[in-house]
Amino acid sequence: MPRFMGFVRMEENIGTPPQSLFEAMDAHIGERAADGRFVDGGGLYGTEDAVNFVVRGGEVSRVDGPYAEAKEIVGGWSIMEYATVEDAVADMQVFAELHATHWPEVTVVSTLRQISTGPEAPGD
Numbered sequence: 001m002p003r004f005m006g007f008v009r010m011e012e013n014i015g016t017p018p019q020s021l022f023e024a025m026d027a028h029i030g031e032r033a034a035d036g037r038f039v040d041g042g043g044l045y046g047t048e049d050a051v052n053f054v055v056r057g058g059e060v061s062r063v064d065g066p067y068a069e070a071k072e073i074v075g076g077w078s079i080m081e082y083a084t085v086e087d088a089v090a091d092m093q094v095f096a097e098l099h100a101t102h103w104p105e106v107t108v109v110s111t112l113r114q115i116s117t118g119p120e121a122p123g124d
Helices: 019-034 085-102
Strands: 003-010 038-043 051-056 059-064 073-081 108-114
Touching (some): 003 085, 019 038, 019 085, 085 108
Antiparallel strands (some): 003 108, 038 073, 051 059
16 A cells, blocks of 8 residues: 655744644544554654754765754654555645644645655556
């Protein structure tokens, strides 16, 4: 069954999500974990302790956070399994709608990407 990675991008330091979003997400994830669609996932801390390794011109350099120039950060991630790409897209829309309903004052970008298992094309 195809696997997908979902992640949420948002501005850093926008405050704590409302309790109603936590509760809605618990129910949403719980249903998907029970039927096997949700494999793993979680929230991420801010960039204050993040470390990037930049490869440029054959050289590796380390850059420690926080990153003042960052407009958005990845705030959470998930690994999910769906029978079809269409099922994955439809469920990611439900996930995005939870944020729109419970935290409408922030801008959140929910992204869905299929996980590659080799040289095949997406959707195979």
